[in-house]
Amino acid sequence: MSPTAPATSASGRPEGVGRATGVLDLGGRLLRGPLPLRTIALGAVGSALLLIGSIGAGGTLVHDPVLGSGPLSALRYGHGRDLAVTVVYTGFALLVWAWVRLGRGVLAHLVDARGVLLAMSAWLLPMLPAPPLFTRDVYSYLGQGLLALHGLDPYAVGPSVLAGPIPENVHPTWQTTPAPYGPLFIGVAKGVILLAGHDVIASVIVMRLVLLAGLAMVVLALPGLVAHLGGRLPVALWLVAASPMTVVHLVGGPHNDLLMIGLLLLGTLLVLEGRHGWGIGLASAAMAIKATGGLVLPFLVWVWAAHLAGSPRQRFVRAVVPALGIFAVVFGSCMALAKVGFGWLPALSAPGMIVNYLSAPTGFGQVLHTLVSLFADVDTWPFVDFGRAVGSLALAAVIGWQWWQARAGGVIAIRRAAVVLVAAALLSPTVLPWYLTWGLALACALPWTPRALSYVVGASIALVLAYYPDGEQAMYHWPFVAVGIAAAVLGSASLLRYDPLGFNDFLGRRQRGG
Template sequence: MPPTAPLERAPDLSADGDRPPGERAPTSLPVRTVGLGLLGALLLLTGSLGAGGTLTHDPVLGSGPLSVLRYGHGLTAATALVYTGFGLLVWAWVRLGRGVLAHLVDARGVLLAAAAWIAPLLVAPPLFSRDVYSYLGQGLLALHGMDPYGVGPGELTGPIPENVHPTWQNTPAPYGPLFIGIAKGVLLLAGHELITGIVLMRLMLLAGLLLLVCVLPGLVRHLGGSLPVALWLSVASPMTVIHLVGGPHNDMLMIGLLAAGALLALEGRPAAGVVLVSLAMAIKATAGVALPFLVWIWAARLEGPLWRRFARAVLPALALFAAVFGACVLAAKVGFGWLPALSAPGLIVNYLSLPTGLGQALHILVDLVVDAHPVPFVEFGRSVGSVALAGLIAWQWWRARDGGPDAVRRAAIVLCAAALLSPTVLPWYLTWSVALACALPWTRRGLSWVVGATVVLVVAYYPDGEEAMDNFPLMALGLAAALLAAESLVRFDPLGLRGEPAAEQRFLPAERAGAR
């Protein structure tokens, strides 16, 4: 959850006399760190040609010298390249975070690093997910006049449907009408070129990340955080580089609109904020949980008793939401069938979801005594999670009634809870709350927890998009790497391999006595 205590300013290392021997002067562009992450991204690109979510019949990789990466020892080598690239990217991200916390790297340096790391993946095959094929398949259904909320891409034939994951072949689209319209537009531009369609989809979704970059300075100003830290958390993170861009995932567009809407509300333009968050909800329904918090921000700017102010804010907010959402439905030429289709992700059962994990744990315990079917236990856990989430949303919403930045902070808490307590949790769901929470003040230890969680969440899936959570040796290795990465952010050389003198620890962005 978003932290509450601010970072204490790290020592100023700008004076030569305070710098350890051999250390170079501070720079806004950490060239070696950027280069390390870029190498990792290039390895991810190369490995994805064989180990990623490649096409069933690939016109580029199906024949020729690169085809060796798709089979046998070549596939093993490609997989090794992906994980090596991921490791280097995490290493670079942690190094960049140290520079940010030591005030040696500014916002410009973080953005340049993120751009360098993202660029190679714009043309890579899908990584750690095959969702983009489902996006295109659902757009193709709408383009052919079929209801993507009634049938799945399996109703069609051709290269797009044949690349959709079997789980989603006959599953209706769980996305909002605006996104279905965007998918239709991508297909109109790409025609029958599937690779072009993937790249265009990435570029369209990248607009959300660019929007987030533009609004973060304003959010940081209102929420009291640090801009370099916010950019490091939300833009340069391996979760963004690998999942949101490498995936790619439509969450990237949703969080940009969500953050922009929150900023407009804080800037005294709540109506415009409601419009943008409504558009975010027309991409993915989850953004809708933030709308009630914007109503409090709107109401706080009015005069009179609480409930009168609330009524004067909620009525126009509802009217704006209905108008925006209705316009998206008409423009995309789809119906409202997406509401029942929202349950589609529930087909995935994994223990990243706290309620689902609870149900699975109960089943394991009971199954030790009697033979029991897992479904009732999973459903019980999910029911408990739904009740807990509803209660948490109501509590946080009521406590946000004073509006202002606190309402945005509580919206971030609710978005985090919506990800963790939903029936199914996919790694990139945690980016929902980070889009807002990154602009809050963070403790060093809080940031280290984010680093550890990021590593575990990426490792939870294989590079080709299949679930890896039942591969317990891999998950154990990922957990060990996560703990090491988390500790490396706040403690130089946590394994003690370099034997640095304790006196030099004070020059590093680690936790010190009395520091937060």
């Protein structure tokens, strides 16, 4: 079956599309897509199961007022916890199934942006009250906000210097680690603690709601970005807003990357539309959430320069000087409001404590160590450090080359900025699954082929399954990894083919033979 041809059910309706009908003009062009009601319901059931399973299998509290001593406490131990984990993975499977079905409808021009947004809303709603899923990072966010609220420097000390329910739930890795986030996010975390009144469960929910502002900015920016960059709005929304990476990691987590991405996309749109100062300001605010956002700023300067008159050098100077001024004002204001200094810069190395092969340089170092270990008993860190040094040089070369090649501005600059964000995720010393959303969020507004989208589906599945629901990594449980890869391959193929395993053909042959 062609990737652009919709599968049909026995009733003749496109697979995954409910009874609501679309409106077609005389040329057959879809003006308003049908609502894929059954597909939306399927994903909503999956999200509901994720919520139910997360109560026992997610990033639960050390001293949990919900599961502490009542009948639900059985979900935290033994067979009860095994059942909760099974429910989580079942919910994830249904969510992915629904997302792939929705993607087939989008590719076939049978589902429009309205249908994707409805699916996104239905799938995200059960995540709002859920315990953290596939991570415990939100407790670190809250711990850092609590430090700032007590007048301590979160760039100098870790949450372990405080006592109470929030610090005790921070993952052991981050108990003594300074915050690697920008001053604006420290201010956000501080505000969340003030709003929630130090209650851990309420703080997680409030943090999730605050970070959803990032998703709102993504949805607001994508129509304009698609118009500038040549993509399709339903595809862009399906890739980012309704993706399992967004539902499970960015919202279910939740992760502050969502707020950074939202500010970055809205700032990029404003620069493309000629509102350069406001756009640079929002992109600077994105960097004040997480340093990664700063990688896009030099590319936005090229876009600004391309809108000006004069020689190339004159245009660049006339763009870069005010851009630097705006950046200084925005970043300085964030530091002043959060009452923090420049300590976040050395703290950026903190995630380097995590060692896994999702980072290409770290994986390269691990492979070298494994090979040398066949002949000698050596420590792994020199090899990991060597691989990371090579990766840092490679990343610097990629950034420099892509930036120089982007000097024409416009679409080329944004495309190359997206390449840099992807390279930053893959070549960083530490790579966590949701880092791949950085570049995807910016690139989703560009034109995509069905084949390329199928690769995104496979990568999304594999990356979510790289961690267990409680936030511990699963990348060295090789049977589990094999299952995750198989699921990723199946999901990828399913976007392009309705029945990639040939079950229908097999059943048809059995029926004819009978």
